[in-house]
Amino acid sequence: MSIDPSLLMNAVAAGILLGGFYAAVALGLSITFGQLDVVNIAHPAFIVAGSYLVFALNGGFGLDPVLAGIILMPVFFVVGVLVYRVYYAAFERTGRESLAGLAFFFGLMFIIEVLFILAYGVDYRLVETDYIGKQIEIGLLGIPWRMLVPFCAAVVMTGGVYLFLSKTFLGRAILAVSQDRLALQLMGADPIKIKQIAFGLGIATAALAGALLIMIGPVEPTIGRLYIGRIFAIVVLGGMGSIPGTLIAAIILGLAESLVATYIGPSWAPTVAFGILLLTLAFRPSGLLGRQA
Amino acid sequence: MANSLTIRNVEAGYGSVRVLYGVSMDVNDGETVVLLGSNGNGKSTLIKCITGIVQPSGGEILLSVDGQQVNLIGKSPEEIVDLGIALVPEGRRLFPALSVEENLMLGAYRKAARARIEENLEFVYTAFPRLRERAGQLAGSMSGGEQQMVAVARALMSEPRVLLVDEPSVGLAPILVSRMIAKIKELKDERNLTVLMAEQNFNQAIKIADRGYIIVHGHIEFEGESADALRNNEMIREYYLGA
Ligand SMILES: Nc1ncnc2c1ncn2[C@@H]1O[C@H](COP(=O)(O)OP(=O)(O)O)[C@@H](O)[C@H]1O
Numbered sequence A: 001m002s003i004d005p006s007l008l009m010n011a012v013a014a015g016i017l018l019g020g021f022y023a024a025v026a027l028g029l030s031i032t033f034g035q036l037d038v039v040n041i042a043h044p045a046f047i048v049a050g051s052y053l054v055f056a057l058n059g060g061f062g063l064d065p066v067l068a069g070i071i072l073m074p075v076f077f078v079v080g081v082l083v084y085r086v087y088y089a090a091f092e093r094t095g096r097e098s099l100a101g102l103a104f105f106f107g108l109m110f111i112i113e114v115l116f117i118l119a120y121g122v123d124y125r126l127v128e129t130d131y132i133g134k135q136i137e138i139g140l141l142g143i144p145w146r147m148l149v150p151f152c153a154a155v156v157m158t159g160g161v162y163l164f165l166s167k168t169f170l171g172r173a174i175l176a177v178s179q180d181r182l183a184l185q186l187m188g189a190d191p192i193k194i195k196q197i198a199f200g201l202g203i204a205t206a207a208l209a210g211a212l213l214i215m216i217g218p219v220e221p222t223i224g225r226l227y228i229g230r231i232f233a234i235v236v237l238g239g240m241g242s243i244p245g246t247l248i249a250a251i252i253l254g255l256a257e258s259l260v261a262t263y264i265g266p267s268w269a270p271t272v273a274f275g276i277l278l279l280t281l282a283f284r285p286s287g288l289l290g291r292q293a
Numbered sequence B: 001m002a003n004s005l006t007i008r009n010v011e012a013g014y015g016s017v018r019v020l021y022g023v024s025m026d027v028n029d030g031e032t033v034v035l036l037g038s039n040g041n042g043k044s045t046l047i048k049c050i051t052g053i054v055q056p057s058g059g060e061i062l063l064s065v066d067g068q069q070v071n072l073i074g075k076s077p078e079e080i081v082d083l084g085i086a087l088v089p090e091g092r093r094l095f096p097a098l099s100v101e102e103n104l105m106l107g108a109y110r111k112a113a114r115a116r117i118e119e120n121l122e123f124v125y126t127a128f129p130r131l132r133e134r135a136g137q138l139a140g141s142m143s144g145g146e147q148q149m150v151a152v153a154r155a156l157m158s159e160p161r162v163l164l165v166d167e168p169s170v171g172l173a174p175i176l177v178s179r180m181i182a183k184i185k186e187l188k189d190e191r192n193l194t195v196l197m198a199e200q201n202f203n204q205a206i207k208i209a210d211r212g213y214i215i216v217h218g219h220i221e222f223e224g225e226s227a228d229a230l231r232n233n234e235m236i237r238e239y240y241l242g243a
């Protein structure tokens, strides 16, 4: 097989852009699962909820999807805080979080999906802006705006979360809370409040990720399921909760999927995430940038 | 201003197991008081009562700090820490997957400590130059002695008035124990702290003690008004020194 340089170049560029978007999708889970050990499999459902609300704001008021996503973030933050409160009171406090907690988030996922099926039906929805559909041409390379804008938004959001976690008191408390709750209390922080805020932050990222999802392609209520495997693979490969690790792992997954889709066939792309997950668990269980002492 | 702890008739336990029986103690302003007792006699339980980790079933624990007096019973650990008590816990309890500096910064979490974070970081790095060298290293990968330094430094980052230290000697080589104990005394003097230290290593603890109490099976069996009084007590000689 001869390698067409333009095909390869475009596959690599598309993979990096896709990977950046994946970072936005996985970022919230990197906090809720990676830092808080909460197996939030409903995370992609929250992202799809974000997509639909962005769709509504875009259709109703003509808001730019990225702007709509940012506007929704505080709302999602509050929802995340409330969800964690329920989860804590019902499961974590009594130490029943493993199986019952999983069922809780599974149920939450179904509820969100059904709500949007009832509201919008099962048809695909998409957003409109004047840049979606256009692309930048650099020689043989074509970079579509519908991929470039999500990539940039994702990188900025990931960088922001990284700075928040590493440079603020609250952020450092979030990094510490799952390591030793009591020790954190001895620092003067209330671990439950810290976890609420962290969970809220994780869900807030789903609002913007949802905006990016519906820019990249049309969305239907259960599309989030395609992302469950991917985001867990990214968080594990990145090293449970490492934000730079999440970005790097997401770009690796995006690249790998794009190359597989280009050279082997698009139908193989969804298997890449599971391959990466298995390889990581077998050869480097602490992930790329996992901080294991 | 005077900082002190007044502990009266504290009763505590775990479930149906009683551990403390009417414990009364005083830690006066600027003193280093040691709570001596071998393993399992209730030292940590008393420290946990003071810091709100264990709720006593009876008694009073009063903290005087910066001119106000507060009853600590019923308060959560985070509220108590916020009042100006810091604990160097038994077993150190660092955040193992965070760096030394991140651990220290967490020490300054409480509002009153944030304003002086730069000075305090400089202070603890000067006190423990090793920590400055290892600032970026994960705390969990440090040696036992270094981890104890982080634990003490982290407690000081919170700008405490009263410092509680639970068994700083555990798991350290003898030479490190003397150094750590001497360091606690030095830091106490520099920061005008009021210190309560629980220890089973009698000979080491006594070196820096102004006064002390012996706890046996949850009862205060002896109160020594000076280090010499402790050293020369018959019961202690039998109990600890095998003499
Ligand atoms: N979490 C706990 N649950 C039940 N019993 C405990 C617990 N912690 C300590 N104890 C018991 O309380 C007694 C006093 O323990 P502790 O206060 O840790 O003693 P010390 O610090 O003097 O070694 C011991 O008999 C110990 O077994």
Ligand SMILES: [Mg+2]
Pocket (backbone or CB within 6 Å): B040, B043, B044, B045, B090, B166, B167
């Ligand atoms: Mg103890």
